[in-house]
Amino acid sequence: MNFKNGLIPAIAQDYKTGKVLMLAYMNEEAWKKTLETGKVWYYSRSRNKLWLKGETSGNVQKVKEIYIDCDEDAVLIKIEQVGGAACHEGFQSCFFRKVDGKNIKIVGRKVFDPQKVYK
16 A cells, blocks of 8 residues: 555445445555454544544444555545445435535434444
8 A cells, every 4th residue: 555645545435335424534454453453444634643433433334345456545435334324424425415517415314323322
């Protein structure tokens, strides 16, 4: 993997349905921990720290397959999403807003209430 710029984009995709669940970033340590544990680790740019997806919510991501792009600076991780929600706002996918002309509509469904999970 090519970490010369520090972080690489990592796309999480449901391995059964093909639905894109989220986009986050990995540093080299997150990459290594993902390969070692079989669970997806990311690097949070907003919190400036390494994090295991689901460490608070329990909605961990189990690795099924990993694909690396041609430049070796982005990854697609096909995962099993434990708990059914990848989004910290409680939705199945982080991509729950759809642009419809000049409007934005919520098209996803909430799987959990984030106020109850992230106290």
